[in-house]
Amino acid sequence: MDKKQLSERDICTKYITPALEGAGWDIETQVREEFSITNGRIIVRGKLHTRAKNKRAD
Numbered sequence: 001m002d003k004k005q006l007s008e009r010d011i012c013t014k015y016i017t018p019a020l021e022g023a024g025w026d027i028e029t030q031v032r033e034e035f036s037i038t039n040g041r042i043i044v045r046g047k048l049h050t051r052a053k054n055k056r057a058d
Helices: 010-024
Strands: 043-046 048-051
Touching: none
Parallel strands: none
Antiparallel strands: 043 048
C-alpha cells in the first residue's frame, strides 16, 4: 500500500507507535495522542468575543 493513500491516524498506528515501542517507550504512560495544549485564543470584535479552536499537539 502506498503511504500517500494512508490517513495520518493509519501512519501513526502502523509506523510511529511500533517505532516508539521498539525504542523502549511505554505507550500507556509516556505517550499522549492529540493532546490539547491551549484553549484557543480569544477573539474580540467590539463588544463580542469568541474563542478560537484549541491548539493540539500530535
